[in-house]
Amino acid sequence: MSMEYQKILAKYADTPGGMLEAFHAIQEELSFLPEEAIIEASKVFGQPAIEAYGVAGFYSMFSTEPRGENIIRICESAPCHIAGASRVVASLEKELGISMGEITADGKFSLEFTQCVGQCQATPVITINGKPFYDVSPEAIPDILAEFR
Amino acid sequence: MAEEMRIVLRNYGKIDPFKLDDYLAVGGYDSLKAAREMDRFELIEEVRAANLRGRGGAGFNCGAKWSFAYQTEADQKYVVCNADEGEPGTYKDRLIMEGDPHSLLEGMAICGYAIGANKGYIYCRGEYPQAVNILKQAIAQAEEQGLLEDFSIEVRQGAGAYVCGEETALIESLEGKRGEPRIKPPYPPISGLWGKPTIVNNVETFANIPAILENGAAWFANIGTPFYPGTKIVTLTGDVVNKTFFEVPTDTTIREIIYDFGGGIKDGKEFKAVQIGGTSGAFIPAANLDSIIGFDHLVSIGACLGSGAVFVLDETRDLVDIAVQIAKFFSHESCGKCSPCREGTVRLQDLLDKINNNQGVAADLPLLNKLGKVMSYSCFCGLGQAAPIPMLTTLEHFPADYMAKIG
Ligand SMILES: Cc1cc2nc3c(=O)[nH]c(=O)nc-3n(C[C@H](O)[C@H](O)[C@H](O)COP(=O)(O)O)c2cc1C
Numbered sequence: 043m044s045m046e047y048q049k050i051l052a053k054y055a056d057t058p059g060g061m062l063e064a065f066h067a068i069q070e071e072l073s074f075l076p077e078e079a080i081i082e083a084s085k086v087f088g089q090p091a092i093e094a095y096g097v098a099g100f101y102s103m104f105s106t107e108p109r110g111e112n113i114i115r116i117c118e119s120a121p122c123h124i125a126g127a128s129r130v131v132a133s134l135e136k137e138l139g140i141s142m143g144e145i146t147a148d149g150k151f152s153l154e155f156t157q158c159v160g161q162c163q164a165t166p167v168i169t170i171n172g173k174p175f176y177d178v179s180p181e182a183i184p185d186i187l188a189e190f191r
Numbered sequence: 192m193a194e195e196m197r198i199v200l201r202n203y204g205k206i207d208p209f210k211l212d213d214y215l216a217v218g219g220y221d222s223l224k225a226a227r228e229m230d231r232f233e234l235i236e237e238v239r240a241a242n243l244r245g246r247g248g249a250g251f252n253c254g255a256k257w258s259f260a261y262q263t264e265a266d267q268k269y270v271v272c273n274a275d276e277g278e279p280g281t282y283k284d285r286l287i288m289e290g291d292p293h294s295l296l297e298g299m300a301i302c303g304y305a306i307g308a309n310k311g312y313i314y315c316r317g318e319y320p321q322a323v324n325i326l327k328q329a330i331a332q333a334e335e336q337g338l339l340e341d342f343s344i345e346v347r348q349g350a351g352a353y354v355c356g357e358e359t360a361l362i363e364s365l366e367g368k369r370g371e372p373r374i375k376p377p378y379p380p381i382s383g384l385w386g387k388p389t390i391v392n393n394v395e396t397f398a399n400i401p402a403i404l405e406n407g408a409a410w411f412a413n414i415g416t417p418f419y420p421g422t423k424i425v426t427l428t429g430d431v432v433n434k435t436f437f438e439v440p441t442d443t444t445i446r447e448i449i450y451d452f453g454g455g456i457k458d459g460k461e462f463k464a465v466q467i468g469g470t471s472g473a474f475i476p477a478a479n480l481d482s483i484i485g486f487d488h489l490v491s492i493g494a495c496l497g498s499g500a501v502f503v504l505d506e507t508r509d510l511v512d513i514a515v516q517i518a519k520f521f522s523h524e525s526c527g528k529c530s531p532c533r534e535g536t537v538r539l540q541d542l543l544d545k546i547n548n549n550q551g552v553a554a555d556l557p558l559l560n561k562l563g564k565v566m567s568y569s570c571f572c573g574l575g576q577a578a579p580i581p582m583l584t585t586l587e588h589f590p591a592d593y594m595a596k597i598g
């Protein structure tokens with residue numbers, strides 16, 4: 043694991059302001075930002091560790107805790123809300139046996155809230171690993187999940 | 192019936208975004224070539240004369256903004272495209288980036304020539320991986336053919352922070368830091384990215400530029416309302432028959448958008464309210480549906496065009512419940528830099544939650560009003576200043592929804 047993030051960080055070392063890009067790339071591999079990676083980033087970008095932590099903690103797409111292999115995010119912005127997002131949440135929680143903010147015991151799925159993901163032509167919307175699913179109904183959840191199980 | 196007019200979406204759905212040749216075949220990059228034949232000052236005057244005003248929310252004259260960066264002497268200047276598009280209910284910039292990426296690149300390159308910048312950044316929200324992919328391929332193709340000459344463009348991804356749409360927070364984020372807004376002045380055209388003169392414009396603003404140069408400033412200035420000419424992409428959501436997008440002249444009325452383009456209210460219900468400009472926008476009652484969407488007209492009815500999102504609610508909707516959801520958005524998205532916003536957004540959510548759970552008392556309503564007013568004039572940036580607007584306007588126009596929940 044350590045080798046991976048060091049290699050990634052080295053790639054962005056000369057990119058001005060590249061910490062966000064580097065964090066995205068690390069998360070792509072590891073799904074979250076381990077403490078060692080954040081500290082290493084602070085060295086690579088010549089910043090105090092507190093700055094690197096500050097960046098990791100500021101953005102909702104970055105996580106300092108391990109996450110599931112597949113990250114399911116449900117839009118809770120007003121257009122999705124009135125289109126029935128809470129029923130989709132209930133269906134996901136039931137189907138996966140976890141609550142929002144949790145990870146399944148097998149480490150396969152994380153459930154997270156998100157704000158608008160810009161696919162509001164087809165509310166309610168969920169994303170799985172960044173890929174949007176449109177006009178999601180509670181009944182459609184088992185089929186959608188099957189693809190990732 | 193009102194009709195669509197496509198300027199920024201002129202190529203949307205007609206060309207293959209992955210094929211530069213498609214864009215070239217419809218006259219793509221001709222405006223950039225023409226611009227480079229022009230004197231820089233005259234080019235900026237042409238953009239100013241078109242009276243194109245920023246499509247990212249603040250409505251500032253684009254040419255005037257460019258002239259500040261043009262006049263500021265520096266060894267390095269930057270062009271930054273604001274593609275953070277975090278305003279809930281909005282996806283217009285995504286349509287442009289995914290459907291016609293070269294219009295954006297061409298607009299940025301024209302700006303680069305005008306102000307004397309050789310480096311551009313597109314700050315695209317992290318939720319748009321497909322747009323990022325398309326943009327990167329488009330940039331590679333344009334650079335390979337030498338179309339951008341000495342102007343280079345890089346795409347950077349945001350990471351899920353609404354406040355990064357605010358231009359100085361965006362700049363902080365581009366610099367690899369927490370996206371907290373800076374104090375203004377200095378404004379970015381004087382001192383922006385890494386302290387250098389920087390133009391930050393919205394995707395839709397840039398995408399207008401090639402068409403303006405192709406057809407002339409006078410052509411553009413005569414479309415829609417003269418105070419805010421041109422078109423606006425509108426993304427329509429909520430209880431309407433057609434949840435979709437349109438590009439319309441700026442003298443189109445709200446009523447036309449909902450009933451002509453949107454097909455009216457879904458399931459034969461009655462209209463109750465419409466929120467324009469995204470989740471920070473005002474809720475507008477039926478009495479104001481005949482206002483046109485032009486920037487100043489909406490301001491005159493206490494609203495704001497913002498991103499052009501139009502969120503429609505039918506007679507059955509409980510506006511307190513929706514105001515709670517919106518308050519949750521702001522308390523989550525507050526960056527925490529200033530206390531009126533950091534604390535205010537949380538208190539706002541608490542108070543609304545309490546009322547929504549039928550535990551409110553009559554005294555909560557003046558308290559909400561006071562909190563909202565304090566936030567609107569004391570918060571550091573537009574996020575906190577706008578956060579109470581949905582509550583204030585629902586309370587003003589739809590007090591019955593609140594009263595029904597207060598014992
Ligand atoms: C909280 C907040 C969020 C904003 N979000 C965006 C955004 O997502 N996209 C955008 O173009 N402008 C956004 N703006 C406006 C920008 O600060 C800035 O005015 C705009 O990018 C300038 O470009 P324009 O002149 O082309 O509109 C936001 C402003 C605030 C206060």
Ligand code: FES
Nearest residue numbers: 117122158159162
């Ligand atoms: S409101 Fe849910 S995707 Fe835009």
